[in-house]
Amino acid sequence: MSVAQGIQLHPHHQAFASLRTHLLRSRRMLLMQVVSRPVPQVEQGLPTDILDLAACEQERLIDDLITQRTHVTPRHIERALSRMLDTSYGICHRCRADIPLPRLRAQPDATLCFTCKQLSEERASARRAAWRPDTSAEAVYRS
Numbered sequence: 001m002s003v004a005q006g007i008q009l010h011p012h013h014q015a016f017a018s019l020r021t022h023l024l025r026s027r028r029m030l031l032m033q034v035v036s037r038p039v040p041q042v043e044q045g046l047p048t049d050i051l052d053l054a055a056c057e058q059e060r061l062i063d064d065l066i067t068q069r070t071h072v073t074p075r076h077i078e079r080a081l082s083r084m085l086d087t088s089y090g091i092c093h094r095c096r097a098d099i100p101l102p103r104l105r106a107q108p109d110a111t112l113c114f115t116c117k118q119l120s121e122e123r124a125s126a127r128r129a130a131w132r133p134d135t136s137a138e139a140v141y142r143s
C-alpha cells in the first residue's frame with residue numbers, strides 16, 4: 001500500500017482545494033495593496049493651517065484603518081491555510097461540528113459554525129448592552 005492510499009481525505013477535499021486557491025489569491029491581492037500604498041511623507045512635518053491639519057488627520061485615520069484591515073485579514077488567511085495543513089480546517093472551534101460549505105465559501109477563514117457565531121455575537125451584544133457609561137466605576141466593581 002502506498003503512502004497516498006493510506007491518507008484519509010476529508011469528504012470536502014475538492015471544495016477545500018478550491019477554497020485554498022481563493023485564500024491564496026486573496027493573500028496575494030492584499031500583499032499587492034500593501035506594496036502599492038504610497039510611503040507617508042514624514043519629513044514634510046505638520047501643516048500650520050487648521051484645515052490642512054484636519055485634512056492631514058483624516059488621511060492618517062483612513063491610513064490607520066487600511067493598515068489595521070490589511071494586517072488583520074492576511075493573519076486570518078494564514079491561519080486558515082495552516083488549519084488546512086493540520087486538517088482542523090472546516091471544523092468549528094467551539095462545538096467541533098463541521099462548518100457547512102456554504103458558510104466556508106462565503107467566509108473561507110471562518111472558525112465558527114453559523115450557530116456558534118450567532119451565539120458569540122449575541123453574547124457580545126448583551127455585554128455591550130449591560131455596560132452603562134453613566135455608571136460609576138465603583139458601582140460596576142460591586143455588581
Ligand SMILES: [Zn+2]
Nearest residue numbers: 092095113116
Ligand atoms: Zn459550532
